[in-house]
Amino acid sequence: MDKSQDKTMDTATTVGYDAYFETVQSRKKLPISLQETLTSAFASIPVSSFPKVPGGKVIEISAETSVSDTVKVLSECNILSAPVTDMEKANSNDWKERYIGIIDYSAxxxxxxxxxxxxxxxxxxxxxxxxxxxxxxxxxxxxxxxxxxxxxxxxxxxxxxxxxxxxxxxxxxxxxxxxxxxxxxxxxxxxxxxxxxxxxxxxxxxxEVVKSFRSTPFLPVSTESNMLTVLLLLSKYRMRNVPVIEPGKAFMKNFITQSAVVRGLEGCRGLDWFDCIAAHPISDLGLPFMSRDQVVSIDSSELILEAFKRMKDHHIGGLPVVEGPKRKIVGNLSIRDIRYLLLQPNLFSNYRHLTVNDFMKTVTSMCQEAGRIMPPITCKSDTTLGDVIHSLASKSVHRIYVVAEEDEVIGVITLRDVISCFIYEPPNYYDEYLGYSAEVLLDR
Structure with missing residues (x-):
């Protein structure tokens, strides 16, 4: 693919980002003055003030690590992704040489x-x-x-x-x-x-996986950047995580994820600006940002590999498991669940016809004592945004399903959607604050 094709694809992707954010802004029933105040406030908060990752050290994976061992690291550390380092450039002072990308379950x-x-x-x-x-x-x-x-x-x-x-x-x-x-x-x-x-x-x-499937680019911000930039990358620009680099140095100082930001918002409970927005029912904020016929789901009787294929095709990290003509929700699958097939395939006896239902039953029995398997998290259209944030943060999940009568799935609210509710993008912000990193990414 030549650079002209790259530019065309980049333009098309940017249009998609704009369409998403325009939908968000057009459906929010919040005073413009409040949105401007919040956006300005986030623009004044330095990235360096954001809490560090647990343990204070970012988990990195060498480019020479096998896929098998990589899945083990992600699973044992209970993380979805990690930066990949080129050990031959371990002493480089240039982050573009030291880091070759990010590996995550989607790749x-x-x-x-x-x-x-x-x-x-x-x-x-x-x-x-x-x-x-x-x-x-x-x-x-x-x-x-x-x-x-x-x-x-x-x-x-x-x-x-x-x-x-x-x-x-x-x-x-x-x-x-x-x-x-x-x-x-x-x-x-x-x-x-x-x-x-x-x-x-x-x-x-x-x-080889990072080189072939660059679904999660390495697009860092500096410690001197502001949190509005990070929030826009995690919401409008669909990044799952944002690496933080100290200017003039090659090593990562932090790794800010969508989950960490939503946990941070939960920690703002009790502050006037947060409580003002959190008190609104999700319908006042236009959530969910999709119609019920746009919800991607999987029937419990379908093959488990079809579920992962559907996530790949629709660029999503999870989907509800449904049954019956009313699409009653009976479970939830995340893209990280593929680790069970990769690390413990011997536990699944019926390989030939492994359905979603059989997969969920086996995984539940495996993890019941560890308490890692939970029923799908749901809410109603009149649930407040504050309650949705509390569920996402306290249960460490990445999406909550909106249901109607008889638990019919009518929408999905993701971490990205929640973050989008708190900000908008000022005019020309992309060119002024994100342009350099985007150009570096396209030139790599």
Whole structure:
């Protein structure tokens, strides 16, 4: 992709950001004077005053760490993402050299799903070989059918998948490619063994995943920046986290996440400006910022891999599990739940037809004693914003579902939505305060 295409895509993305924020601003029933006062107040708060991450030290992951070990680190530290460092540039004073990106569960999901699709193509191509297509065409078929741009280890994956198919005597349709859920359904144990337990999961370096799936760019602010910049990046510009760099130095001083900001807002309870907004029902703030037919959900009877594919396709971090024609909510899936498939696939006995319902039951039984599995968090249209913030902060969740009668899901409120309620973007703010970092990002 050349730079002109990059610029076109960037322009289209910016339009999407503007449309989201225009919707937010048009639906808020708050006095303009209050919004201006709050925006001005956040613009006067330095980033350096924001609380540090727990323990005071940002968790970093070396670019040479395997995907398997990366998932373990994220899981053990109970975090969704971490900056990835180039150890060859460990002594550099330039953050652009030291940090190559951010790894999070969304990138890992993309990597797993692409690997699954390539495995399906390779296995299908094996059958095609018997039909006279030719073994040498397997790699080409994969690239053409999927437009593959993933890790270099994908070549090894295709070879391993073909080997597993031949050794196991698997019968695969002669179609030239299937999607990830179909692959999981039809290939059963061998699919999981190839994708998750053996290669390339254990050997692929996180560097390759970050290079291939840049869904979370490394876009830092300095300790001298203001909190309005951070809040805009986390809300309007859809960043899940914002690295903080001290001017003239390469090491991160902080890592501000959407969750940390919402916890910070919860800590403002009792202050006049917060209580004034928090007392409003969510409907007064235009929440949820979607119609009920825009809610992306998954039926409990569908395949678990389809749930992760749906999150990938819609660029979301979670979705409600529903049942029946009324779409009654019965559970919640987060993108981080893929760690259970990656780290403990042996606990899921029915690989061939692993449904969302079966997955949730197994995970619940695994984590019941640890208390990590909770029912989906819901609210009604007349719930106050303060109560929504309290639920998100106290239960450490990233979304709350708005339900009507009989627990029908009619909307979703995310951390991003909550942050958006407190600010607006002053004229030309993007060009004046975010332009430099954005240019650096595009030039990398």
């Amino acid at each position: 890992i999901v993309l990597w797993v799903l692409q690997g699954a699709e390539l495995a399906a193509v390779a296995l299908s191509a094996t059958s095609a070989t018997a039909a006279g297509v030719g073994a040498g065409a397997i790699g080409t078929l994969g690239a053409v059918a999927l437009g593959a741009t993933g890790p270099v280890a994908v070549a090894g994956l295709a070879a391993a998948a073909v080997g597993a198919a031949v050794a196991g005597g698997l019968a695969v349709d002669k179609g030239m490619g299937k999607d990830a859920p179909t692959a999981a359904s039809e290939l059963g144990d061998d699919f999981y063994k190839v994708i998750l337990q053996e290669e390339p999961f254990k050997s692929t370096k996180v560097r």
